[in-house]
Amino acid sequence: xxxxxxxxxxxxxxLNDDMERDLVRRGLTGSRAxxxxxLHHSGPSTQQALAEALSVTPRAITxxxxxxxxxxxxxxxxxxDDRRATLVTFTRQGAQAGKALERDHVELARSLxxxxxxxxxxxxxxxxxxxxxxxxxxxxxxx
Amino acid sequence: xxxxxxxxxxxxxxLNDDMERDLVRRGLTGSRAxxxxxLHHSGPSTQQALAEALSVTPRAITxxxxxxxxxxxxxxxxxxDDRRATLVTFTRQGAQAGKALERDHVELARSLxxxxxxxxxxxxxxxxxxxxxxxxxxxxxxx
DNA sequence: TATTGTTATACTCTATAACTATA
DNA sequence: TATAGTTATAGAGTATAACAATA
Numbered sequence: 152x153x154x155x156x157x158x159x160x161x162x163x164x165x166l167n168d169d170m171e172r173d174l175v176r177r178g179l180t181g182s183r184a185x186x187x188x189x190l191h192h193s194g195p196s197t198q199q200a201l202a203e204a205l206s207v208t209p210r211a212i213t214x215x216x217x218x219x220x221x222x223x224x225x226x227x228x229x230x231x232d233d234r235r236a237t238l239v240t241f242t243r244q245g246a247q248a249g250k251a252l253e254r255d256h257v258e259l260a261r262s263l264x265x266x267x268x269x270x271x272x273x274x275x276x277x278x279x280x281x282x283x284x285x286x287x288x289x290x291x292x293x294x
Numbered sequence: 295x296x297x298x299x300x301x302x303x304x305x306x307x308x309l310n311d312d313m314e315r316d317l318v319r320r321g322l323t324g325s326r327a328x329x330x331x332x333l334h335h336s337g338p339s340t341q342q343a344l345a346e347a348l349s350v351t352p353r354a355i356t357x358x359x360x361x362x363x364x365x366x367x368x369x370x371x372x373x374x375d376d377r378r379a380t381l382v383t384f385t386r387q388g389a390q391a392g393k394a395l396e397r398d399h400v401e402l403a404r405s406l407x408x409x410x411x412x413x414x415x416x417x418x419x420x421x422x423x424x425x426x427x428x429x430x431x432x433x434x435x436x437x
Numbered sequence: 438t439a440t441t442g443t444t445a446t447a448c449t450c451t452a453t454a455a456c457t458a459t460a
Numbered sequence: 461t462a463t464a465g466t467t468a469t470a471g472a473g474t475a476t477a478a479c480a481a482t483a
Contacts, residue, residue: 155415156403158422163306165429182473199441209442211474218472235441235482260299262432263425271421272298278418279301281410286308289405325450342464352465354451361449378459378464 173255177248178222184252186215186239187224191249195238197230224248316398320391321365327395329358329382330367334392338381340373367391 174184182205189204190196196204198212205212216239219225224245230236241249264272317327325348332347333339339347341355348355359382362368367388373379384392407415 152403152407153400155407155419155422156399158419158426159305159309162302162422162426162429163309165426166302166306169429180472197441207473208475210444210476213443214473230441233441233483237442256299257296260295263428264295264298267421267424267428271417271424274414274417275421275425276298276301278410278414278421279298279305281414282406282418283301283305283308285406285410286305286312323449340464350450351452353453353467356466357450373464376460376464378457380465 169259170255173252173259177251179224179248182211183215183219183224186212186219187245187249188252190225190239190241190245191253195228195240197236198239199236201239219245312402313398316395316402320394322367322391325354326358326362326367329355329362330388330392331395333368333382333384333388334396338371338383340379340381342379344382362388 171181174181177184179187185205186201189201193200193204198209198216201216202209202212216225216227219239220227223242225239225241227237228240230238267275314324317324320327322330328348329344332344336343336347341352341359344359345352345355359368359370362382363370366385368382368384370380371383373381410418
């Protein structure tokens with residue numbers, strides 16, 4: 152079982168490195184890409200909403216948005232109903248980056264699983280679901 | 295396939311959070327724990343060797359070792375044959391932490407897989423090996 | 438009063454570059 | 461010359477706390 156855990160941890164490293172390469176190519180860091188990814192799926196969002204989505208303090212979002220504004224991925228637009236809030240919004244470049252990340256994601260899934268024998272893939276899926284389910288239940292027990 | 299990749303990425307997050315909790319309990323950060331883990335498996339090491347093992351610059355090792363010295367996990371001992379080098383060496387507290395990490399690791403493997411049906415576990419192993427093998431070959435192609 | 442986002446401050450991890458002591 | 465490790469400097473990401481503007 153330990154060997155299997157080590158193999159999982161090896162996969163984590165390989166995945167992180169691979170995804171990081173894609174991001175750098177797109178002019179993003181991991182944290183900024185996470186924000187772009189969130190914006191891509193949720194549309195224009197308040198920084199508060201982003202803070203919750205990324206599980207990070209509002210202060211950290213300020214920094215990430217500052218960086219993404221400067222590099223031309225997003226703008227801060229006034230919130231129509233709440234003058235305290237801003238809506239972080241894609242520029243054209245940002246929207247393109249969001250779509251590119253989506254494509255990279257699909258491509259990664261394909262490159263990992265596409266030519267894997269059907270039964271192997273099924274077995275992997277089943278075990279994976281079991282592990283995640285077990286983890287989730289442990290976690291909800293802890294709180 | 296995308297759903298499966300998402301599930302893998304969910305597992306990555308769950309694993310990171312879980313391991314992070316263990317480390318904090320032991321008074322370590324992720325990077326420092328990585329160094330402790332390496333020392334636990336390799337014994338007293340030069341900072342150069344640690345830099346290569348952690349895939350990080352020597353400068354980063356200086357910082358990590360400084361922090362671990364200050365918190366009482368390691369000491370810098372003179373290298374017997376090379377007066378330029380230092381041997382980063384466990385204190386008693388550090389050695390205990392190394393063993394504790396080892397126990398946490400075994401415990402994690404158990405909690406993940408112990409009561410998983412044998413066939414599910416086998417299927418998971420097989421798929422996992424296939425994914426990692428595919429990743430490794432891709433990577434070696436790239437260099 | 439509560440919420441949104443900011444400034445102020447600090448810590449961790451990392452990198453590059455210049456330098457010292459040794460090999 | 462080359463190597464081991466340091467100082468100097470910088471940048472990214474994160475956190476807490478105090479604060480301004482608005483709800």
